Amino acid sequence: MDLETVKERAGPRQFAPKDDMPEKYRKAATRMIQFHANSEVMGGYLEKPFIRQAPSIDRKLAFSAKVQDEIGHAQLLYRAAESLGIKTREEMLDELANGEGKFLNCFHYPMESWHEVPMIAFFVDGAAMHRQATLKNTSWTPYAHAMDKVCFEEGFHVKHGESILSELMNGSKATQEKTQEAFELWWPRIIQFFGPTNDKSVHNDFAQQVGLKTKSNDELRDTFLDTYVPKAEKYGLEIPEYPRIEYDEAEETYHVNEDDLDWDEFWTIAKNDSEGSHEQIGSRAHAQAAVEWVRESMDSWEQASNTGTPQAAD
Amino acid sequence: MIWEVFRQEKSGGYHKHCGNVHAPDRELALQFAAIQHGRRMKTHSLWVAPQREIGEIDADEMSFGGMTDKTYRWATSYTDIEPAAPEVAESEAEQADVEHSLEADS
Structure with missing residues (x-):
C-alpha cells in the first residue's frame, strides 16, 4: 500500500498485520506504541515503592493490583508494536534498559512522599486515560485492541487516585498544605504530559494524517484542563499562577500560556538526559538485571520443550 | 485433522471462535471454514488454527479472576x-x- 492510499483509507481500526503497510507508517506506529509501552513500564516502576509505603491495607492491595495492571499494559503494547515488524519485544526492552528508549516526561521525576501519589495516580492517569480513550480509534487495529483492555482497567486507577486525593484534601491542615505543595511541583509537568504545541511537534501531522492519532496535542490538553481544573478546585487545590491558564469564553475551553512552561527541561527529559531520567532508567535496569536469571531459565526451557502449565497472574 | 475457526465480523473487530472443520491442510481448512462458517454469517475475515496447537486451562485447574474478593x-x-x-x-x-x-x- 502506498502512502497516498494509507492517508485516503485512514480511519478507526483500518489497518491490520496482514495489510502491506509502507515503512513510514510502520516506523511511526512503532515509535508511538513503543513510547506508550515504555511509559507503562516506567510508570509501574515509579509507583511500585508505594505498595510498601501505602498507609492502609486497602491502599496497599489496590496499589499492588494497579502496578500489575501497568506492567500488563506494557506487555500488551509491546505485542502491538511488535506486530508492525520493525522491532522485536527483546530489542525494545533492551533499548529501555540502555537508555535509548523514550517514555513519558512525568515518569522521569522521582516521587518521594505519599502526598505526591495522587499527582500521578489521579492527574497523570486521568490525562493518560483521556488520551487513551481517543486511541481506541487509532488506525492500527492491534493498538486499538490493546486500548480496549487498557481503558477497561484504567477506570479503577483514576477513581482510586481521586479517592487518595479526596482523603488527603479532607485531612489535617498540614496534610492539605503538603498536598498543595506537591500539586504545585507536579502541575507544570502534568500539563506537559500532552507534549509540545502542535506547531513544535515533529510527529503530530503525519500521525494524524494516517489515523494513528485522532486528536492533536493541543485539543487533548485543552479538553483535559476543562475537566481536571474544576476537579482540582473542587478538592480545594489552588491552581498555581504559572503557567498561566486562561478560560476562552468564545471557545468554552481552557488554554495554557505555553511560554510559561520550562521547555528546556522538557527537551532534556525527551533525550533521557535529566538527573531523574538517569535515576529512573538506572533503577529499572538494575531490577531487570536482578531477574535476568528468570528470563534466561525461561528461554532455555522454551528451547528444550514447549510443554508446561501456564500460571495466570490473576 | 481438525482446525479451529475464528470469525471476524467486520474490519478492526476481534476474531472470535465460532467452531471447527475437518480438513487435510491449511488451504482446504480455509476453504471449508469459508463455506461452513462464512456463508450465512456476516464475515470480514476468518482464521484457522490446528486444534492440537491450542492449549487450554479451565476453572477446575485454577482460580481465575473474579473467584476471590478483590x-x-x-x-x-x-x-x-x-x-x-x-x-x-x-x-x-x-x-x-x-x-x-x-x-x-x-
Whole structure:
C-alpha cells in the first residue's frame, strides 16, 4: 500500500498485520506504541515503592493490583508494536534498559512522599486515560485492541487516585498544605504530559494524517484542563499562577500560556538526559538485571520443550 | 485433522471462535471454514488454527479472576467518587457489566 492510499483509507481500526503497510507508517506506529509501552513500564516502576509505603491495607492491595495492571499494559503494547515488524519485544526492552528508549516526561521525576501519589495516580492517569480513550480509534487495529483492555482497567486507577486525593484534601491542615505543595511541583509537568504545541511537534501531522492519532496535542490538553481544573478546585487545590491558564469564553475551553512552561527541561527529559531520567532508567535496569536469571531459565526451557502449565497472574 | 475457526465480523473487530472443520491442510481448512462458517454469517475475515496447537486451562485447574474478593480493584467500589471524566465513566460501566455477569454465574 502506498502512502497516498494509507492517508485516503485512514480511519478507526483500518489497518491490520496482514495489510502491506509502507515503512513510514510502520516506523511511526512503532515509535508511538513503543513510547506508550515504555511509559507503562516506567510508570509501574515509579509507583511500585508505594505498595510498601501505602498507609492502609486497602491502599496497599489496590496499589499492588494497579502496578500489575501497568506492567500488563506494557506487555500488551509491546505485542502491538511488535506486530508492525520493525522491532522485536527483546530489542525494545533492551533499548529501555540502555537508555535509548523514550517514555513519558512525568515518569522521569522521582516521587518521594505519599502526598505526591495522587499527582500521578489521579492527574497523570486521568490525562493518560483521556488520551487513551481517543486511541481506541487509532488506525492500527492491534493498538486499538490493546486500548480496549487498557481503558477497561484504567477506570479503577483514576477513581482510586481521586479517592487518595479526596482523603488527603479532607485531612489535617498540614496534610492539605503538603498536598498543595506537591500539586504545585507536579502541575507544570502534568500539563506537559500532552507534549509540545502542535506547531513544535515533529510527529503530530503525519500521525494524524494516517489515523494513528485522532486528536492533536493541543485539543487533548485543552479538553483535559476543562475537566481536571474544576476537579482540582473542587478538592480545594489552588491552581498555581504559572503557567498561566486562561478560560476562552468564545471557545468554552481552557488554554495554557505555553511560554510559561520550562521547555528546556522538557527537551532534556525527551533525550533521557535529566538527573531523574538517569535515576529512573538506572533503577529499572538494575531490577531487570536482578531477574535476568528468570528470563534466561525461561528461554532455555522454551528451547528444550514447549510443554508446561501456564500460571495466570490473576 | 481438525482446525479451529475464528470469525471476524467486520474490519478492526476481534476474531472470535465460532467452531471447527475437518480438513487435510491449511488451504482446504480455509476453504471449508469459508463455506461452513462464512456463508450465512456476516464475515470480514476468518482464521484457522490446528486444534492440537491450542492449549487450554479451565476453572477446575485454577482460580481465575473474579473467584476471590478483590473489590479494591473495581472502579465501582469507590462509591464516594463520581467518575472524573466521560472516559472514566465508560470504563466503570464496562467493569459493572463484568461484575454483573460474575454475580449472575455465582
